[in-house]
Structures are given as structure tokens and as C-alpha cells.
Amino acid sequence: MGIWVKRAMKQDDSAxxxxxxxxxxxxxxxxxxxxxxxxxxxxxRDRSPxxxxxxxxxxxxxxxxxxxxxxVVIGYGLDRLLDTAPWFMxxxxxxxxxxxxxxxxxxxxxxxxxxxxxx
Amino acid sequence: xxxxxxxxxxxxxxxxxxxxxxIDFTNSNQMMVIAxxxxxxxxxxxxxxxxxxxxxxxxxxxxxxxxVHNMVIDTIGEEGKRxxxxxxxxxxxxxxxxxxxxxxxxxxxxxxxxxxxxxxFFVFLLSLIVGFWHHGFRFFKFFAPSGVPAWLLPxxxxxxxxSFLSRPVSLSVRLxxxxxxGHVMWEVFAGFMLMLVSSLGALGVVAxxxxxxxxxxxxxxxxxxxxxxxxxxxxxxxxxxxDSIHLH
Numbered sequence: 342m343g344i345w346v347k348r349a350m351k352q353d354d355s356a357x358x359x360x361x362x363x364x365x366x367x368x369x370x371x372x373x374x375x376x377x378x379x380x381x382x383x384x385x386r387d388r389s390p391x392x393x394x395x396x397x398x399x400x401x402x403x404x405x406x407x408x409x410x411x412x413v414v415i416g417y418g419l420d421r422l423l424d425t426a427p428w429f430m431x432x433x434x435x436x437x438x439x440x441x442x443x444x445x446x447x448x449x450x451x452x453x454x455x456x457x458x459x460x
Numbered sequence: 461x462x463x464x465x466x467x468x469x470x471x472x473x474x475x476x477x478x479x480x481x482x483i484d485f486t487n488s489n490q491m492m493v494i495a496x497x498x499x500x501x502x503x504x505x506x507x508x509x510x511x512x513x514x515x516x517x518x519x520x521x522x523x524x525x526x527x528v529h530n531m532v533i534d535t536i537g538e539e540g541k542r543x544x545x546x547x548x549x550x551x552x553x554x555x556x557x558x559x560x561x562x563x564x565x566x567x568x569x570x571x572x573x574x575x576x577x578x579x580x581f582f583v584f585l586l587s588l589i590v591g592f593w594h595h596g597f598r599f600f601k602f603f604a605p606s607g608v609p610a611w612l613l614p615x616x617x618x619x620x621x622x623s624f625l626s627r628p629v630s631l632s633v634r635l636x637x638x639x640x641x642g643h644v645m646w647e648v649f650a651g652f653m654l655m656l657v658s659s660l661g662a663l664g665v666v667a668x669x670x671x672x673x674x675x676x677x678x679x680x681x682x683x684x685x686x687x688x689x690x691x692x693x694x695x696x697x698x699x700x701x702x703d704s705i706h707l708h
Contacts, residue, residue, distance in 0.1 A: 400634065400692065407630030412622050433622070436615075440623035444630070447623075 397449075404444035412437020464651040466644045470571055488569045495556040495569070499549075524552065528694065535698035536705065543701055546586070550579065551694035558639060558686030562679070568643060570689075573636040580632035583697045587627075591704035602707050631696055638689050642682045649675045 416433035475490030506521025561568020
């Protein structure tokens with residue numbers, strides 16, 4: 342609140358000095374800049390759902406289960422197709438679990454764009 | 461005893477009366493059309509008069525535009541601008557669908573995995589096409605991470621392929637499960653209230669205040685979930701497109 346009052350007073354001061362068209366453009370420019378600055382922290386706050394632990398937990402869970410489910414489906418399908426039950430399933434379930442863990446690692450890493458360059 | 465079936469709310473019925481029954485137009489289709497109409501109307505009204513000081517509708521349209529635009533640019537990068545219309549359509553459609561589903565007696569079409577699955581499949585297909593479009597057959601390098609010893613590749617490539625294929629599954633299951641779980645919980649708690657009142661009488665009416673309070677709290681949570689899941693769906697779409705363009 343204090344910043345707002347100070348900014349408004351500053352603007353009033355400069356407005357008293359020169360009241361020409363040029364200064365109006367300048368004031369419009371600063372007002373636009375200010376609007377941009379005001380809008381920015383708001384959009385940052387809007388982005389915070391990504392750090393919401395509930396979302397993160399839900400996301401990580403489905404990433405893990407999704408990979409495992411796909412591996413089981415592929416394994417089961419190949420076994421039915423090639424009549425090799427249960428070998429493809431046995432081979433693919435560990436791979437699916439590994440893919441699930443990989444997904445979780447990726448999701449946890451990519452949840453914060455700032456730390457992304459690490460991997 | 462009160463009959464309770466928390467899953468009956470997800471049953472498909474025919475929409476639009478007799479005409480709908482003839483052409484198999486379901487209540488789910490009906491809600492999808494309504495959601496699309498709402499998005500189009502809001503954007504149409506919001507952008508009809510481009511006032512310097514935006515009114516409510518224009519503010520809504522511009523805020524949602526900027527929100528998705530920033531998300532696309534931040535996640536995909538400058539090349540992502542091309543995918544903005546797609547991501548925006550997806551985001552607004554899912555968001556309005558989720559929110560419409562919160563109204564009593566309205567059908568939540570995002571609670572059906574057929575619909576979320578179809579949406580996720582389109583995202584998956586698009587990311588695949590974009591990958592091949594940008595990199596040709598070098599896109600297959602996506603499955604062989606760089607800096608990995610050659611003897612590990614036979615193990616890593618299947619893992620990467622399974623991980624890639626699991627994307628549409630987790631994308632669709634997440635949205636569907638969240639919306640379904642929320643709606644089932646609502647109905648279960650509401651059922652508790654009816655049970656308490658019918659079995660305990662006056663005391664039950666007092667006791668029923670507890671599930672009522674829970675349901676009110678749940679309503680707030682469901683609004684959060686409706687927004688959050690649309691957001692997660694959109695940002696993951698952006699992430700997948702980013703991976704297709706930049707190969708990790």
C-alpha cells in the first residue's frame with residue numbers, strides 16, 4: 342500500500358513540473374510499465390499451483406502407475422500375440438517400473454522451470 | 461434405508477430429448493457443446509469491443525489469454541507460439557467442462573476416461589508429429605539419452621519407450637480420476653446426510669451437519685481441482701511439445 346501512495350505522489354510531482362503532451366506520453370508510458378509490473382507478480386502467483394503438494398502427489402502417482410500399466414498392457418498383448426506367456430510380461434514389468442521411476446524423477450525435476458537446466 | 465449409488469451420476473443418457481435419442485446424442489455430448497459455446501461466446505463478447513480500459517468480459521478474455529500465453533512461452537520457448545491456439549483451446553475447454561460439472565444435475569464430461577483419453581491421445585499424436593516434423597528420423601534419438609554407455613542402451617531404450625508411451629495414459633487418468641473422485645465423494649457425503657436423518661431422526665439432523673460441512677469444504681476443493689487439473693493438462697501438453705521440439 343505504501344509503495345502505491347509513494348508512486349502516486351512521485352507521479353503527481355512530475356506532472357506539476359511540465360504539463361505538455363510529451364509529458365503525458367511519458368506518464369502514459371510509466372503507467373503502462375507500472376501495469377506490466379503489477380501484472381507480473383500476479384501471473385507468478387497464478388503459476389504456483391504447480392508447487393501445490395496435492396497436485397504434485399497426484400501427478401507423481403499417476404506417472405508411476407501409467408508407465409507400469411502401459412508395460413503390462415504391452416507385455417500381455419505380445420504374449421497373447423506370440424503365445425509366449427508369461428515371458429514378455431515378466432520382462433516388461435521391471436522395465437515399466439523403471440520407466441515409472443524415471444517419469445517420477447522427470448516430473449519432480451521439471452516441476453520447477455528455474456532448476457530445469459540441471460538435467 | 462436410502463438407496464445410494466454414487467456412480468449413477470456418470471451414466472450416459474440421451475440429451476436433447478427425442479432427437480438426441482435418435483442420433484445417439486448423449487448428455488455428455490450436450491455438455492461438451494455447451495462448454496464449447498460458452499468459451500466461444502465469452503471470448504467473442506470479451507473481444508468485441510477492444511476498449512483501452514477493459515470491462516469484466518474483456519478482462520476475463522485478456523487474463524486467460526495472457527495466462528496461457530505466458531505458460532506456453534515459458535514452457536516451450538519462442539517456437540511455442542504456434543501451439544498457443546491448441547493449448548488455449550484445450551485449457552479453456554477442460555476448465556469450462558470441469559467447472560460446468562460442478563453444478564448440481566450437470567454432467568461432468570471430464571469424468572469419462574473416453575473423453576480425457578481422446579484428448580490425451582491427440583496431444584500424444586501431436587507431440588509425435590511435431591517431433592518427426594522437426595527432427596525427421598533423428599527423433600528416435602529421443603529414446604537414447606546422450607552420454608550413456610553403449611552396453612546400457614538395450615536396457616534404457618525400452619524404458620524410455622515405455623516412459624514415452626505412458627504419457628497419454630497418465631495424462632488422461634489424472635484428469636479423469638480427479639474429477640470422478642471428487643464427484644463420488646460429494647455424493648457419498650450427501651448420502652451420509654440422508655442416512656443419518658432417516659435412521660436417527662432429530663439427532664440425525666444435527667449429526668448430518670458434519671457431512672454437510674465436509675461437503676461445503678469439498679466444494680471449495682473441487683473448484684481448486686477443476687482449475688488445477690485443466691492447468692496441469694495444459695502445462696503437460698506444453699512440456700511434451702517442448703520435449704518434441706528440443707529433444708529433452
